[in-house]
Amino acid sequence: MAALCKVVRSVSRRGYVGVFARRPDAFCKTLYSTTDSGESAGESEKEVASSAAEKPKTGFAAAFDLHSDLKQKQDQTTGEVRPSAAKEKKSFAYMLRHSPLMQMGPAKDKIAVGKIFHIVGDDLYIDFGAKFHCVCKRPSVDGEKYQRGSRVRLRLVDLELSSRFLGANTDTTLLEADAVLLGLIESRDAQPKV
């Protein structure tokens, strides 16, 4: 389920409109990391379940990756056992460093893809791959299309709504994230990705 949530870097920064025009499987396979590790400049587009690549691979490198993935799948189906790079045990620090949450940076104004998992009247409970879900009001445009399982686009505001109130020892938390609903991505009938 977490694989469905992708985070696409805000388009307005660099004007990379072309990214939406690409084919869906290329969209999934390639993984972009931030060019500057500290700043949020540059485009980043991630998928939770796929393996990490530091730079966008083009040409022979991309073709080689694609071919080795296909070969691995073929080997697995034929039952051949051979050590492959994907089966190496990655440390927690490595997985964390290359996880979408870390690569994303601050959550403010990031575009994410979420999935509606619960509906109460006009409130949509949307899970986008973080610790908490967010709750958004059903929009007036295309209201009936927002059903359980629909994938939506969100602009994140905060990953956890918590604040220290006067006289308290610890923060009071709402156990919710905060996001603005931008729109639907596709209908509920689309096949789910692994």
Added chain:
Amino acid sequence: MVTTSKVAMNYISQLCCCLIKVEEKESGMAAGHLTKVLFSVKHSGLQSRLFGTAAVAQTDQVENDSTALGNKILTQPLNHPDYFRLSELFSLKDLFEARVHLGHKRGCRHRLMEPYLFGCRLEQDIIDLDQTVEHLQQALNFTAHVAYRGGVILFISRRRQFCHLVEKMAQECGEYAHTRYWQGGLLTNAPVLYGPGVRLPDLIVFISTLNNVFQQHVAIQDAAKMNIPTVGVVDSNCNPSLITYPIPGNDDTPSSVELYCKLFKMTINRAKDKRRQMDLLQSLATPNL
């Protein structure tokens, strides 16, 4: 002190010694545990909860024959560090994908959880999954041993979002769950609330250690008072000190709670199946006349 027959006493003390060996690492409450087990006795033959009644005298003869062989069933698993092979049930990658490493914001952090944290990224605490793997392994191992010995396991969670999931899981593994409002003396005043001779749980598993107002669940301190070992998932805003086997991890995301439920269910079922297998082998090896 409850008066019981000599043989039954022998059986109980051996049972206690085995249990104490398992628990003594974390809590030195040997004497208290002995008292608790004497208070609520379970015979292998009869399923009734009783002490000091006529039925005890009848089962003495059966106990005498089976004690020597029954011992082997109980002591053999204790010689292995991972008798039920629970390390193959989960991997670090599974925990990572279930978002177990995500903690609350820095302001919500409990001071005693700091040793279990990997770090803090943009105000969000990250729990160290390397430590979580070890703690989870120990907790599941203990749960399995308790289930192997026919112990009563109680699952507690006050999160309304997961109450149905926890109850369903408890039902599927044949154990108990309490996901509603916790009345004051449920453990400490059990004979008054439930009637005399009630058997208390042998293990309490907390899927979430906090109640709905972000305070520690009353059952944690009550279990410590009644010398009942506890296993609990502690998030970065929880207090891990009174819990016997804490599991530092996320308790707010559905994916991580589903993972814990799945792991506990598989552990308990595995342990019970193993016990049934061992009993069957024993009954085949020594046919009763």
